[in-house]
Amino acid sequence: MEQKQQLLNKLSPLLQKAEGTRRKYRFYQQVYNNLILLFVMGILSLILMVSLNNIGFSRWMARVMPAQNFGIIQFAMIAYWLLFFVLMTATYRFKNKFKQAEREILKIALDEIAPEFKFETHKQIPPQQIAESKLLPGFTPVRNNKKSPSIHNLNFGVLRGKVGNSSILMGDVNIINQGVYNSYLMFIPLFPHLLVTFNFLRPLVSKHRSSDHFGSHFVGMFAVVDFPKKFKGHTVILPDSIEKRVGYLAKTLQSLNISRGQLVKLENPEFEKHFVVYSTDQIEARYLLSPSLMHRITQLRQKIDKPILLSFHRNKLYLGVRHAHGFLSLDKRKSLIDTDVFGMLYEDITTAIGIVEDLNLNRNIWNTEAPLASN
Template sequence: MENNQKLLDKVAPLLQKAEIVRKKYRFYQAVYNKLILMFLLGMLSLVLMVFFNNIGFSRWMARVMPAQNFGVIQFAMIAYWLLFFVLMIASYRFKNKFKQAEREILKIALDDIAPEFKFESHQQIPPQHIAESKLLPGFPPAKRNKKLPSLHNLNFGVLRGKVGNSSILMGDVNIINQGTYNSYLMFIPLLPHLLVTYNLVRPLFSKHRSTDYFGSHFVGMFAVVDFPKKFKGHTVILPDTLEKRVGYVAHTLQSLNLTRGQLVKMEDPEFEKHFVVYGTDQIEARYLLSPSLMQRITQLYQKINKPILLSFHKNKLYMGVRHAHGFLSLDKKKNLTETDVFGILYEDITTAVGIVEDLNLNRNIWNADTPVASN
């Protein structure tokens, strides 16, 4: 970005103030997360002990619960919860302060980085778009409520604009799948405890996830692009993580994913190595994913080295790119005054725009008058 240094000079005072808030937020959050993990592991240990060795647990409780020990236990519990709530309040307080400073910086930065787009800090990608894309998994809720969406987007901030002839809406998303936590799966013994612990521990071992978004199914960029053609069916392209882990067994497991349609076998081995395709219409899916388009998607994945999700439905293309630190946001793990924060932001935006350009959507690669074949 040519004017990067000018932009840094313009917002330098704001970055310095935001960096002070960021450090405090990261400190309180780190200690708060450790207390949560300590509590979850303690509760999980107790549940496992009761489940597998109830007699032994009862004997242990009889030894530690005499009057002389009970006072110590009470004091420790009170001290723990007092510290827990103090850190929780401090963490959320500085998080909100950081978000306010971040939005102020982004409004100035995006005018320079993406002047052709309109930044709306208080708008968000509608949950309906996310649900219609079928890019994220869902589970039947134990209690249905048609008024409540099954997917919740907790993050705000969108960019609106055009890339060639294609209108694009891209925004920062933090997706909570309500169906998962309200589904019948939560009645399985131990599963709720294991799920919560897994969601907290997993970010520690994944470069695509962050402890900032505890319990989230997807964090990053989500875009909706108006397409030059209306489709009769639904085609979904997802990262093929199963293929890399279990090889030939993957196709059998993937074929059981009935919520997204039939498994579509493509003829590009390189594309198949990285992606799996589902569709309600096999012919339409193969028509859409021409050899040249599959090659462009594969090249794009190799270029940005981040999980990409795509789906075609009605007259729209839905895209998701996972970002550990979020989209249209500043990386909370890095020093704002010592790192190229706007270089990262610029890369995120050009990646989103590049997806549209790389797929040639702005050149109308499918003529709007050409009929789509269907079974």
């Protein structure tokens, strides 16, 4: 606690300066977002009108498009797009200025909080490792081009180091899953327009998402932890949000998720209340998820109070933790002076570094003589 307060005092001038930039950025962004919402809703309304009542739409167009009205419509469109591009330019200008200030604050903070870790601002978690984790859903692409990854990470900034004997790479990720946009689903009438509208409106009703990340599938921390033990199968642990919504039908729906392997049923009601497990090897999954490890994962979820995802593959543990404002980032929605934004950043970093210890991964928690694959 004392370290956090000393660090806050040290960074106070930089936070004051960054707050002015943040306010300008948020103002331009909110107006810009409202313009986008107006455009999206307008286009969607026109498409629905044409689809549901083409004759009525044609009559309405005939009334509003006489020569005397056409000039007014043209002027309104020019004014809209002029304002749109001015606001877009201003938004990205102040966003980049805030990002520079944020990186300066973050570098000083990390030197104090985690001096044993190396902070690399221009590197990112490789998309190939994110795809290999199987923590994000995939879709059937229209063109099966293996050289082009279906998952793209837009954010940069990684921490690299060791916790005990475990090497760990963690970073800030903003995942755009291109699978759905390049899938056969996009040929369904109205689906592309509804998808865009859904992606734009979703952050407005979710505490785990932000309008800063329009179209993003996953925003937050992604970590890769190396182990000396090699896993022969692939085991994935996900938040059990389906069961909370559809109750007894959940297991049937979850069992259909064949892309991640078979649904694994475990004898731990508290763990299964919060998580669902898939694996390519049932025996290995039960061996990995010992009662003590399931208990620690459940405790970790309660501690950080954010959705978490884990998977074991080869000799790695992959871990994802959702953050609405991103990991290694200041929450742009709140004042840097009047709220505890820096305190939340401090807690995010210390919690992330402590995950290896929280899960007891530095110890030999698996018996090296036990079989790891079914015969």
